[in-house]
Amino acid sequence: MVRWGMVIDLDKCTACQACVVACQVENNVPPADPTIDAQYRAIHWLRLLEYREGEYPHVRTRLIPRPCMHCDKPPCVKVCPVGATNIGSEGIVDQIYGRCIGCRYCTTACPYTVKYMNWYRPRWPEEMKKAFNPDVTIRPKGVVEKCTFCSHRLIKARERVRAEARELGPGDYIPACVETCPSNAMYFGDLENPNGTVFQLARSHRAFKLLEDLGTEPKVIYLSEGE
Amino acid sequence: MMGINRRDFLTALGVAGGGSALAFGPQVGLKVFQTLWGEDWVEVPTGLETRINSICQQCPGGCGITVRLVGDRAVKIDGNPFYPINRGGLCPKGQSGLQSLYDPDRIRGPLKRVGERGAGKWESISWDDAIKTVITKLQEIREKKETHTIAIMAGETRGLMQALLERFLLAFGSPNYIRVSDDLAAGPLDAFYLMQGLKEGLVYDLEQANYILSFGCDLLQSFWSPVQVLRAFGYIRRERGSRARVIQIEPRQSITATKADEWIPINPGTEGALALGIAHLMIREGLHDENFIWNNAFGFEDWIDDSRISHQGFKGLVLKEYSPGIVSSITGVPVDVIIRLAREFATTKPAVAIGLRGDVPSQMAVHALNALVGSIDSPGGVLVARDIPVPELPPIEPDEISQKGAQMPHIAQPAKEKYLLADYLPHTFLERASTGEPYKLEALFLYQTNPIFSSFNPEGVAGALDKIPFIVSFSSFMDESSQQADLILPDHTYLERWQDDPVYNLKGYPIIGLRRPVVSPLYDTRHTGDVIIQLARGLGGSLAQAFPGKDFPETLQYYFQKLFEQGRGDLVGQEFEEAWSKLLARGGWRSPSYQTAEEFWQRLQEKGGWWEPIYYYGEGERVFKTPSQRFEFYSQILKERVGVLAEERLKAIGVQVRGDKLFLPHWEAVKPPESNEEQYPFILNIYQPLVFAGLINASQPFLQGITSPAPLERWDCWIEINPELAKKLGISYGDQVWVESPRGKLSFRAKLVEGAMPEVVNIPLGVGHKALGRWAKNIGKNPLLIVEGHLEPLTGRPLINTTRVKIYRA
Numbered sequence A: 001m002v003r004w005g006m007v008i009d010l011d012k013c014t015a016c017q018a019c020v021v022a023c024q025v026e027n028n029v030p031p032a033d034p035t036i037d038a039q040y041r042a043i044h045w046l047r048l049l050e051y052r053e054g055e056y057p058h059v060r061t062r063l064i065p066r067p068c069m070h071c072d073k074p075p076c077v078k079v080c081p082v083g084a085t086n087i088g089s090e091g092i093v094d095q096i097y098g099r100c101i102g103c104r105y106c107t108t109a110c111p112y113t114v115k116y117m118n119w120y121r122p123r124w125p126e127e128m129k130k131a132f133n134p135d136v137t138i139r140p141k142g143v144v145e146k147c148t149f150c151s152h153r154l155i156k157a158r159e160r161v162r163a164e165a166r167e168l169g170p171g172d173y174i175p176a177c178v179e180t181c182p183s184n185a186m187y188f189g190d191l192e193n194p195n196g197t198v199f200q201l202a203r204s205h206r207a208f209k210l211l212e213d214l215g216t217e218p219k220v221i222y223l224s225e226g227e
Numbered sequence B: 001m002m003g004i005n006r007r008d009f010l011t012a013l014g015v016a017g018g019g020s021a022l023a024f025g026p027q028v029g030l031k032v033f034q035t036l037w038g039e040d041w042v043e044v045p046t047g048l049e050t051r052i053n054s055i056c057q058q059c060p061g062g063c064g065i066t067v068r069l070v071g072d073r074a075v076k077i078d079g080n081p082f083y084p085i086n087r088g089g090l091c092p093k094g095q096s097g098l099q100s101l102y103d104p105d106r107i108r109g110p111l112k113r114v115g116e117r118g119a120g121k122w123e124s125i126s127w128d129d130a131i132k133t134v135i136t137k138l139q140e141i142r143e144k145k146e147t148h149t150i151a152i153m154a155g156e157t158r159g160l161m162q163a164l165l166e167r168f169l170l171a172f173g174s175p176n177y178i179r180v181s182d183d184l185a186a187g188p189l190d191a192f193y194l195m196q197g198l199k200e201g202l203v204y205d206l207e208q209a210n211y212i213l214s215f216g217c218d219l220l221q222s223f224w225s226p227v228q229v230l231r232a233f234g235y236i237r238r239e240r241g242s243r244a245r246v247i248q249i250e251p252r253q254s255i256t257a258t259k260a261d262e263w264i265p266i267n268p269g270t271e272g273a274l275a276l277g278i279a280h281l282m283i284r285e286g287l288h289d290e291n292f293i294w295n296n297a298f299g300f301e302d303w304i305d306d307s308r309i310s311h312q313g314f315k316g317l318v319l320k321e322y323s324p325g326i327v328s329s330i331t332g333v334p335v336d337v338i339i340r341l342a343r344e345f346a347t348t349k350p351a352v353a354i355g356l357r358g359d360v361p362s363q364m365a366v367h368a369l370n371a372l373v374g375s376i377d378s379p380g381g382v383l384v385a386r387d388i389p390v391p392e393l394p395p396i397e398p399d400e401i402s403q404k405g406a407q408m409p410h411i412a413q414p415a416k417e418k419y420l421l422a423d424y425l426p427h428t429f430l431e432r433a434s435t436g437e438p439y440k441l442e443a444l445f446l447y448q449t450n451p452i453f454s455s456f457n458p459e460g461v462a463g464a465l466d467k468i469p470f471i472v473s474f475s476s477f478m479d480e481s482s483q484q485a486d487l488i489l490p491d492h493t494y495l496e497r498w499q500d501d502p503v504y505n506l507k508g509y510p511i512i513g514l515r516r517p518v519v520s521p522l523y524d525t526r527h528t529g530d531v532i533i534q535l536a537r538g539l540g541g542s543l544a545q546a547f548p549g550k551d552f553p554e555t556l557q558y559y560f561q562k563l564f565e566q567g568r569g570d571l572v573g574q575e576f577e578e579a580w581s582k583l584l585a586r587g588g589w590r591s592p593s594y595q596t597a598e599e600f601w602q603r604l605q606e607k608g609g610w611w612e613p614i615y616y617y618g619e620g621e622r623v624f625k626t627p628s629q630r631f632e633f634y635s636q637i638l639k640e641r642v643g644v645l646a647e648e649r650l651k652a653i654g655v656q657v658r659g660d661k662l663f664l665p666h667w668e669a670v671k672p673p674e675s676n677e678e679q680y681p682f683i684l685n686i687y688q689p690l691v692f693a694g695l696i697n698a699s700q701p702f703l704q705g706i707t708s709p710a711p712l713e714r715w716d717c718w719i720e721i722n723p724e725l726a727k728k729l730g731i732s733y734g735d736q737v738w739v740e741s742p743r744g745k746l747s748f749r750a751k752l753v754e755g756a757m758p759e760v761v762n763i764p765l766g767v768g769h770k771a772l773g774r775w776a777k778n779i780g781k782n783p784l785l786i787v788e789g790h791l792e793p794l795t796g797r798p799l800i801n802t803t804r805v806k807i808y809r810a
């Protein structure tokens, strides 16, 4: 069985945030504005985290792109009273907007704070609606949304390979963030395929996961900086 | 969109027909229904899905893009995997490009000013009337035989568009093409000129370097071609065999410093001194590349000229004046660190030193390090990009009036004795425009530039513009400068127009990208190239004949036809194709992937561009255009320019050093004469974050949304100060703080960061617009307003980071 996962090599990452914007464009995330942002209600399925350690001049800053971890043991799924948050057979943690009642248990349960409540009705100027990605729905006010590993791309990739009468191969399905990464710091693929890049990278001595101790078993794996 | 049913939605989603809707039923189905339940009736684009290759223009970087279209709508921009600048990657600006195309505040058609200048009262007019207005004005000027009184100010423009603008001026009879470029993004171009005799083509072969020593160049954020550097960074870290080391020397812990192996904080403005300290140690320990210096350099040792006068060389000067102890006290960098850097730099080859376009002696000091390690014109070092072929346009035959006009002095050319190394300067232009000396300007055209925002002195610029009776802006957006125009003839955005994009990559290869419309123009805008041609035709005579095509696209095809005829290079291709064409070229062969000009044009559109992927090392006359035809530690170009200047002149332009030292890399404190350290104890350090480098993207909300990881800081501007300092001054995180320079004060939100030196106040540049649409106007502040704008004594270019400030709670 396929298990989709992502590897982010922090040694190659330049913190440019192209992934952040690519995600918003791909997934029809409405642009924030000063008010929404100041209320901490802006939506970023993928965002950059900043950690600073030490004191001048021995300062270490870590900049970490953070998508949904697509945990194998997702705490958000456990707390959802209506089965809106679920985990698919290939490991993608998804949000079924139609079931979501906006209770926000999951936003609280997620230790990585990847879940975003739509506090407002999403709004775009009329002109910008032209850029909507038809593959991704618009979320109404009152539901929670999150990174899906661009699962709509998986659906399309399956369609395509079926039409071409072949199996899904590496590179057929890549989320928007990985596709744009200018320094090739992000990798995506099947964590179970021993010949694949992510399988091998996930076993690197530099590999670590965020808040691993919590037992969430994330499928986003980071590679640490330095030699 | 009424009457839509589930099936329509599924068709739009591209999942109807097959069984896949079932396979992924729950998610897709419900997502669709959810939209139906919601209050938002969203018009989902329908139609065939296609992809078109073009070139990004959110910055001058020149990345190839692939735009995904559904029907006639552009819905996503990605990198073109074939394109050699970016190989499929894009930066956040490239990603947010659709917010420029679909910006609700775009100018939708030609506008004529009705109220006072700058009052923002406009009236729509037709293109015919607009063009007639300009023609009438230009005819009047011509009748008065004052053709030289028109000028075009253009931003980062290149290729055919620049050629057409210059051609228009020449044929009309004016010398006044003023290019405004971004100095923060350029490398040490003045040193490149003084030491190698070249004005352009400076590239760093990062992909093959093993040691990158950056003197304040925020490579990962504000380099002129960001994705190239980002891609190279990923490559040298992990993709090739050995991992390159990156050392960042600068007063602020920038993103580059964060991502480097080591950040070396340094007193602001002393980077050049550190470079000389490193040079001192390398020479003292015999670590310099004697071979390179013997064969390719001039002025390293002391020397005797033709008239038997002996001169000091670089070696003598550096050994005498820049011992580690002295350098350490200037720079604040500990002696042991200087020693370590020198040894690492000299022994981890190939090594490369990258600087900024700051004061000239410091630029030279940094660039000299490359010669010391033999990293000039060698893999992993400084390369000189090969010429991009310039397809010829037919000759112009200006009549007598035009010839006379074109020979008038350039309006922006400063007096020779004022700045020795300046051809023309935007700020000289503005001074001249306001004084009316040596002549008054009658008309100004603004193309892809917004001088009011990008200048230190917006009131000054506005005042100068005020003196020009007729201003035309070609901007697609209502920026600060366009607000002062009399007529706006809006251009298409880059996603709606044809254009060539000549650029070189970090390997020094010439590349010409093809920008083509991915959607038809949304509004009643017009390609500025077309407008220029229409103006020329309307004016008639020799002007009309100066333009070979009836419109821009035709001229562009003509241009590529000529490129085809030159028989060079090939269409851009993948990396293995690069290796293949290199192999062929070495054997003197060429096997382009097209036979005829038609095929070339056709496939050019599919692939996205042309290139010639080869670099020849050791072409001495190409890489050293100095009098000695060598790398000049001792700049004879500078000596010749200074030449006859009398003592008092040197004093007047603020050059303190005398004798041979003046022509050698050296360090002198760039201290503004009036600086008062007691009253203004801190140094203002302005930096350009990636998203706003180039100063044109602030109107795009996705970019405003990522200026800082902290939501409270976004949509605003902040100062970064050291927490200890903040404590002393009683400032806490988020406080409003006054930053006051002798020129004025502005308040900013305080951000306390450990990566700030205690004596430095850092402020990002890019927000603080007074125009440019709903997401930019009145968001944040523009720190340039308190910068003193001291001018580099030799080049006359403003030095951005020499201002002293004080800070206190607001």
Ligand code: SF4
Pocket (backbone or CB within 6 Å): B056, B057, B058, B059, B060, B061, B062, B063, B086, B090, B091, B092, B093, B094, B095, B225, B226, B227, B228
């Ligand atoms: S680097 Fe410049 S050209 Fe490349 S994607 Fe970014 S904005 Fe566009």
